[in-house]
Amino acid sequence: MESGNKRKRGKRGRDKNNTNNDKSSLSAVIKQMPSQADHNNNKSSSKRSKRSGGGRDSSFLDKMRAKLSGGHFRMINEKLYTCSGNEAFKYFEDDPSLFNTYHTGYQEQMSHWPEQPVNIIIKWLKGHDTSLIVADFGCGDARLAKNVKNKVFSFDLVSHDPSVIACDMSNTRLGSSSVNVAVFCLSLMGTDFPKFLQEAQRVLNPGGWLLIAEVKSRFDPNTGGADPDRFVKAVCELGFTSVSKDFSNKMFLLFYFRKEKPRLKEDIEWPKLKPCLYKRR
Numbered sequence: 001m002e003s004g005n006k007r008k009r010g011k012r013g014r015d016k017n018n019t020n021n022d023k024s025s026l027s028a029v030i031k032q033m034p035s036q037a038d039h040n041n042n043k044s045s046s047k048r049s050k051r052s053g054g055g056r057d058s059s060f061l062d063k064m065r066a067k068l069s070g071g072h073f074r075m076i077n078e079k080l081y082t083c084s085g086n087e088a089f090k091y092f093e094d095d096p097s098l099f100n101t102y103h104t105g106y107q108e109q110m111s112h113w114p115e116q117p118v119n120i121i122i123k124w125l126k127g128h129d130t131s132l133i134v135a136d137f138g139c140g141d142a143r144l145a146k147n148v149k150n151k152v153f154s155f156d157l158v159s160h161d162p163s164v165i166a167c168d169m170s171n172t173r174l175g176s177s178s179v180n181v182a183v184f185c186l187s188l189m190g191t192d193f194p195k196f197l198q199e200a201q202r203v204l205n206p207g208g209w210l211l212i213a214e215v216k217s218r219f220d221p222n223t224g225g226a227d228p229d230r231f232v233k234a235v236c237e238l239g240f241t242s243v244s245k246d247f248s249n250k251m252f253l254l255f256y257f258r259k260e261k262p263r264l265k266e267d268i269e270w271p272k273l274k275p276c277l278y279k280r281r
């Protein structure tokens, strides 16, 4: 009895504290499950399995794979919203394959959005001088850089593309006052997001633009989100002027600032940004 309880307690302790174990066992299960492609490649076994009702088995396995990868995506997503930028950097450094899992899930989620904020930012840049130098903070697959003529410095936690610089974006190593536009497109994920904005303030030249797109629910005070006015006030105290806001989209908000004044305060009171946790579909 005693040892049984101990065993139970031990297991509970492990489950609670060891997300890495959960992470690797989930990865292992996903990797071990045959994919639809594996199934299609093996025609003779496919014929055999059709005769024995294997068509149904493979669609069941595909559904299971999708469910497991969806769960894995949601776990990584939650991790990114609940740790610091530096912790997130180490998390992906330990297992860079998690970055692909995250981005596959993220693209799946975005495919349900009627409009993607990165396309609005691309359109905005196309309406401005191509000589503006851009820093894309949390660039993902670097779609922004691939779709404009401007010189773009793309930063993310992992680089699978030679044009992307892998770092925690609170320290980009760009020179001070070296860029004209700083972009954060759904990327204020870390709990220390003010440090990312502080870095943008450092690298922007006077008059430079700060464009922020964020998930709407993170700014809904009725559901525990931040008050957008408090957020704007805090960014202004960092040395920006609010030029415009666009709250017309159902899924995200857009903020446009310019670096036009010195930092007003050292101890800025930043509102907490609620994590954006995706629901199971």
Ligand SMILES: C[S@@+](CC[C@H](N)C(=O)[O-])C[C@H]1O[C@@H](n2cnc3c(N)ncnc32)[C@H](O)[C@@H]1O
Pocket (backbone or CB within 6 Å): 080, 084, 085, 086, 088, 106, 117, 118, 137, 138, 139, 140, 141, 143, 155, 156, 157, 158, 167, 168, 169, 170, 184, 185, 186, 187, 189, 190
């Ligand atoms: C939701 S995705 C958006 C990607 C891209 N901006 C877009 O709109 O498609 C957010 C990205 O920010 C990156 N990110 C989050 N925190 C970061 C940090 N501290 N440093 C660098 N990149 C970060 C994530 O790795 C992820 O690729």
